[in-house]
Amino acid sequence: MRDAEILVGYDGSTDASVALNWAVEEARHSGQPVRLAYVFEWLTVAGWVGPGVAPGVWPDDTARQQVDDLVRKAAADAATANPGITITGEVYDGPPALVLQERSAEAGLLVLGSRGHGGFGGLLVGSTAVSVSAHAHCPVVVVRDGAAHGSADPVVVGVDGSEPALVALGFAAERAAQRQLPLRVLHAWTAGPGGAAGVPDERAAVEQALEPWRRTFPQLAVTVDLMPTSPAAMLIEASRAARLVVVGSRGRGGLAGMLLGSVSQQLIQHADCPVAVVRER
Incomplete structure (x- = not known):
């Protein structure tokens, strides 16, 4: 719409x-x-x-x-x-x-x-x-009426492979392209028994989700960062140098009965820039 x-x-x-x-x-x-x-x-x-x-x-x-x-x-x-x-x-x-x-x-x-x-x-x-x-x-x-951010600060989006996160990715890509801003895609991962060995697979999954948006907006500057930390902490830290942080209403770990996931709630409360909470209609 x-x-x-x-x-x-x-x-x-x-x-x-x-x-x-x-x-x-x-x-x-x-x-x-x-x-x-x-x-x-x-x-x-x-x-x-x-x-x-x-x-x-x-x-x-x-x-x-x-x-x-x-x-x-x-x-x-x-x-x-x-x-x-x-x-x-x-x-x-x-x-x-x-x-x-x-x-x-x-x-x-x-x-x-x-x-x-x-x-x-x-x-x-x-x-x-x-x-x-x-x-x-x-x-x-x-x-929030908070600190001013730089005119070239990126639009940041958190992705975790869930359907709401993929919808959020599209929302973020569109806003970044409209404003001629860079898009920063963040993905938090937890080290398993193999330690950092699983990072290439995690990155490949993020790049696959990004592929249609790279085609749609070929001039869009995109960076992908994978961090071994909690999603909320990662996105709150990124909000200090962002024009907008975008997140899905619930992530992959969200409970089915919850309309708003814990990451979304923490961002709304603590982010240092505007926060977009996106869901499918």
Whole structure:
């Protein structure tokens, strides 16, 4: 769904603005429209309430109007600053994680800030970002307001032979080619009884997975690194000099019932650059 819109979770926070900037940059390369999605959660003592709620607990109309104005202005300002890119905004009602998950079914990409207004200072990533990354129907990019990275830093992708990792590889190759950035492919391996003797086989498997993307993007500069370490540690370290780290939703060692693997979760929490979590629809 490369022609589908880029959906941005937006609440006016600094992290949401960083996510919007990332989404606009993606749209500049892909040509996709961008939609800001502000999820207005009506809270009462009993929890969330929506349309049709009993009289006496109606939400504050003034607050809702302020949200509408905020989203409209943010979308208009972004569109003015980026002519040629279609940028709109919409307010939805409901629990943010659930609404964004539902809206992701029609999106080509969902972009989130690491924490919104409700985040706690000690948390690197808020519960909404983690939950949506686990349940979204499209790729999710989590962007943190962190250190600047070099303009020539690579797109990094972790591969382990699993189907989600192969999908992530394609996503990473496309982004690197669009931006004329190098692609760095990382594969973690654990030494068996033969020690390093199995490395050539591991490398051959990675190169085989890369072959169709080398043909599709012949000008793409690709490096392959195999490291005897844990996948999460390898990718977190690589994120310090990367424009984007891409990972599948679950790796080869993931349990079938888990929607988000441990490597993906650790990257979302600790990576030093934006993280894309990719799964098949």
